[in-house]
Amino acid sequence: MAVGEARQPVAFVMFGSPGSGKGTQSKFLVQWLGIPQISTGDMLRDHMRRGTQIGRDIAGLMRAGSLVSDDLVNELVRIRIAEPDCSRGVILDGYPRTPEQAEALVPLLNGVGWFEVVIHLAVDYNIVVSRMTGRRACPQCGTLYNALTRPPLREGICDVDGAVLAVRDDDREDVVRQRLDQYEARTRPLIDYFRNTGARLLEVDASRERPEAVFERIRAGVMGIVPGLPDGLPTAQGMNS
Numbered sequence: 271m272a273v274g275e276a277r278q279p280v281a282f283v284m285f286g287s288p289g290s291g292k293g294t295q296s297k298f299l300v301q302w303l304g305i306p307q308i309s310t311g312d313m314l315r316d317h318m319r320r321g322t323q324i325g326r327d328i329a330g331l332m333r334a335g336s337l338v339s340d341d342l343v344n345e346l347v348r349i350r351i352a353e354p355d356c357s358r359g360v361i362l363d364g365y366p367r368t369p370e371q372a373e374a375l376v377p378l379l380n381g382v383g384w385f386e387v388v389i390h391l392a393v394d395y396n397i398v399v400s401r402m403t404g405r406r407a408c409p410q411c412g413t414l415y416n417a418l419t420r421p422p423l424r425e426g427i428c429d430v431d432g433a434v435l436a437v438r439d440d441d442r443e444d445v446v447r448q449r450l451d452q453y454e455a456r457t458r459p460l461i462d463y464f465r466n467t468g469a470r471l472l473e474v475d476a477s478r479e480r481p482e483a484v485f486e487r488i489r490a491g492v493m494g495i496v497p498g499l500p501d502g503l504p505t506a507q508g509m510n511s
C-alpha cells in the first residue's frame with residue numbers, strides 16, 4: 271500500500287551517522303509505504319560501477335570516505351525526485367549531508383508543497399564502529415547485512431539473489447573513521463538547521479536494538495506525525511520472512 275493519493279507528498283530524510291542503520295530502515299519504510307528510496311551513496315556507486323564520467327570523477331573521493339561535491343548530489347537528487355514514481359513522496363537516504371545540500375533541498379520541497387519528516391537515528395560511536403566492520407553488501411541488489419544484527423541465511427550469500435556478499439571499499443576501518451569525522455564536522459550540525467526551519471523531527475534511539483525493533487519505533491513515531499498512513503501491516507517480523 272502506498273502513501274495515500276490525496277495526501278501531500280512526504281519526504282522522509284533518514285538522518286544519522288554512517289552505520290546508524292539508515293539504509294536498513296529506509297528499506298523497511300519502502301515496504302511499509304510503497305514510496306521509493308533515494309540513496310545518494312547507491313547512486314554514486316552506480317556511476318562508479320558503470321564507469322560514467324561522473325563515476326570516474328568521484329572515485330578517489332569515495333574511496334577515501336570524503337564527501338563528493340554538493341552541486342553534483344544536489345543535481346542527482348533534483349532530477350531523481352522529479353521522476354513519476356516519486357510523486358507521492360520519497361525516502362532520502364544519505365541526503366542532505368551538508369548545510370549547502372539542506373539549503374538546496376528545503377526550498378525545493380517547500381516549492382512543490384511537500385511535507386518533510388527528518389528521522390534522526392541516534393547511535394553511540396563505538397557501536398557504529400563495530401557494526402560497520404561487520405557490514406556486508408550484495409553487489410547485485412544492494413541489500414545490506416551485518417554479522418551481528420542482520421546475518422544472511424547462508425553465510426556470505428545474499429538471501430535475495432544468491433550473489434556473493436562483499437565488503438564495500440569504504441567500510442575499511444581507516445575509511446570508516448574518516449567518514450565518521452566528516453559526519454561530525456559537516457552533517458551533525460544540520461540537526462539545528464532542521465529544527466530552525468520547522469521540519470518535523472523524529473528522534474529515535476538506534477543504538478542497541480535489533481533493526482526490526484528500531485523500525486517499530488520509527489513507525490509509531492511517523493504515524494504520530496503524518497496522519498492517515500497504513501497502520502496494521504506489514505509487521506516488522508513479516509517483512510523479514
Ligand code: ADP
Binds near residue numbers: 289338
Ligand atoms: P554511509 O551513510 O554509510 O556513509 P553512503 O552509501 O550513504 O554510506 O555514502 C557513501 C559515500 O558516498 C560517502 O562516504 C560519500 O563519499 C558519498 N556520498 C553519499 N551521499 C553523499 C552526499 N549527500 N554528499 C556528498 N557525498 C555523498
